[in-house]
Amino acid sequence: xxxxxxxxxxxxxxxxxxxDTRISRDVIKELIRAAQMAPTASNLQAWxxxxxxxxxIVKQVCMFSPGISGHxxxxxxxxxxxxxxxxxxxENSIRYGCMMDAAMAAENLMLAAADRGLGxxxxxxxxxxxxxxxxxxxxxxxxxxxxxxxxxENETAAPARKPLEKVLFWNSGDERNV
Amino acid sequence: MCEDEKELLAYLVTxxxxxxxxxxxxxxxxxxxxxxxxxxxxxxxxxxxAEELExxxxxxxxxxxxxxxxxxxxxERMQKPVLQLLDLQ
Numbered sequence: 001x002x003x004x005x006x007x008x009x010x011x012x013x014x015x016x017x018x019x020d021t022r023i024s025r026d027v028i029k030e031l032i033r034a035a036q037m038a039p040t041a042s043n044l045q046a047w048x049x050x051x052x053x054x055x056x057i058v059k060q061v062c063m064f065s066p067g068i069s070g071h072x073x074x075x076x077x078x079x080x081x082x083x084x085x086x087x088x089x090x091e092n093s094i095r096y097g098c099m100m101d102a103a104m105a106a107e108n109l110m111l112a113a114a115d116r117g118l119g120x121x122x123x124x125x126x127x128x129x130x131x132x133x134x135x136x137x138x139x140x141x142x143x144x145x146x147x148x149x150x151x152x153e154n155e156t157a158a159p160a161r162k163p164l165e166k167v168l169f170w171n172s173g174d175e176r177n178v
Numbered sequence: 179m180c181e182d183e184k185e186l187l188a189y190l191v192t193x194x195x196x197x198x199x200x201x202x203x204x205x206x207x208x209x210x211x212x213x214x215x216x217x218x219x220x221x222x223x224x225x226x227x228a229e230e231l232e233x234x235x236x237x238x239x240x241x242x243x244x245x246x247x248x249x250x251x252x253x254e255r256m257q258k259p260v261l262q263l264l265d266l267q
Contacts (some may be wrong), residue, residue, distance in 0.1 A: 063188040066208055125200060127192045167213065 008115045013158060015119025017070040018150035022156035023053065027116065028074065031149070034112035035078075038104040041097040046084035047105050047144075050077040050135050060134045065146060067125025072148035076109070077131065078102045079141040102144035109147060182222065186215045203246035210242050216217055234262045 032049050040046065052058045052075045061075050062068045068075070080098035089097065110120040123146040132143055169175075179187075193208040217235050221228060241255035 063185050064192050066193045066211075069211075111192055125196060125204070127195055130192065 005087055005115075007128065008111050010158075012110055012114040012177070013119065013152070013156050014121040015070065015072075015150070015152045015156075016121060017153040018072045018119060018148070019153050020071070020073065021073050021151040023118065023149060023151075025053065027118075028053065028076075028149070030116075031109050031112045032076075035105040035109040038108045040099070040101040040104075041093065042088065042090075044084050044089055044093060044097070044101065046080045046089070046093070046098050048079045048081050048083070048141055050079060050141075051075075052077070052135060057134060059130055061126075061146070064130035064134070065123060065124040065126035068121075068146070068148055070153070072121075072146070072150045074149040076147045076149060077135055077137065078106050078144050078147065079137060080144055082140045082142055099144050106145060106147050113149060117151075119150060121148045122146075123148060133164050180219075182215070183221045186212060186219065189215060201246070206245050206252070207242070209239050210245065214238055230262065230266050234259045234266075237262060 028051055032051075035047070035049065036045070052061055055073065058073065058075050060070070061077075065075075080099075080102055082094070085093045085098060103110065106122055110122065113120045126146055130141045131137070131146070134143075137143060189208075190212055193212070197205055197208065214235060217231050217238075221231055225231060237259040239257070241252055241259065244251040244255060246252075
């Protein structure tokens, strides 16, 4: 079930309640392929996607991630392989580049999921020490964010967005010129 | 320790560890959610105040809706579960 891209943008929600429907690995692989199509600074492609779909492991991750709610069947940890940075990156890659790349990849993943009628939520409230241990993530992978994935239990309205006039500036960011 | 108790403990400790970097209202959210989890534990264990606990749970969920969005409304709504607890025998 694919929809127009503009509809996908409108449809995407942060899902906080999931059904217990399992998600196939074939579908997850498609979502990761979509994530890989996001741009990366210097084409580093340092992101790594650690997918937890074993319910015991998912439960453990959730236990140490206060930001996760709704019992998702899948949690995807998006990390940056800092060895890539050492080899081909820079100070800026570490400071913000990899995080930016991970966020763009995650957004692709979430939109691809919405396109397939699935729910996701980007999560930053977790204990990285605990999650890295549970998922056996090596030290040289920096955990950037988690994304929960599953079938939404309910449809929610999108939170209101600020008026366009408040966020859009033409040729100058000086608010006095608006 | 049962699974639910372990989850609650992990939730509290992990929240304490992470809250310093998060928006202030997350503290209230975490406490509300922890209270909700504890109520569910009490209900599962067949607590004698089942009806009252259910009402408190509902009041907490109502208050949660304006947590981080409307401080005065949140404060007002929180008085209800506080008073319900006061009445708990």
